[in-house]
Amino acid sequence: MDLGIAGKRALVCASSRGLGRGCAEALAAAGVDLVLNARGEEALARTAAEIAAAHGVAVVPVAADITGEDGRTRVLEAAGAVDILVTNAGGPPPGYWTDWGREDFLRAIDANMLTPVMLMQALVPGMMTRGWGRVVNITSQAVKAPVAQLGLSNTARAGLTGFVAGTARQVAPHGVTINNLLPGLHATDRADALDAGVARAENISLEEARARRAATIPARRYGTPAEFGAACAFLCSVHAGFIVGQNILLDGGAVVATL
16 A cells, blocks of 8 residues: 655654664655654664665654753754654653652653653644644553553553643644554563563563463464554555544554453
8 A cells, every 4th residue: 555655754753673663664665754763872873774775765863862852852953844753752660559759750751741742742833834744652552451560651651642632633624643552562672671570570481471471462472563663654644634633552452442
């Protein structure tokens, strides 16, 4: 399927690896020029070079901490007038609900709620003026089904979801859509870290920890960054203009719900 977005320009956050890279790869395959952001300069530069070589699009890497004002300013200056925004940030650490204090919650909210909000406030007005734009926020299946040990993530991402619910309806008349993708378990560094924690706590191998979690998913496997990226690229396409303010699960059926 021709997604109809060749020649568009996208900013993809946290895109040196994992789900962010999967989204960047899929957009590049559709002919979209990219501005990529991540904190690690070496990994980001390598990813940018590989994507540019594979797909023949322009790729600009900007190594910066986008959760801070200085880093965000640098990224936005490099991005300029983008047509597509994909927000993404690693989740806060797991723990028990009594473990976290005010500063822990503020860090989570800064990274997983306020940073996407600030990026949308900076970039969506230009999209509205031009009459077309796409925003995809990578959140979490925990928005639909909270994960007990991920209370910081549950809190921050639920806040972002509420912001999007109202904002998406206000910008839709101007040809701009905002939607959220809610990943379940995917084969990423984040999953490796969580599985490693279980393996240590239960004195089992990493492979056994993975197998146990995969067995809880109806699809009986983890998702891949490539298939996640394909879903993101479709939401960014000309064919998705009637999808507004939605929270779309990509979790292999793990969340048990009728609606």
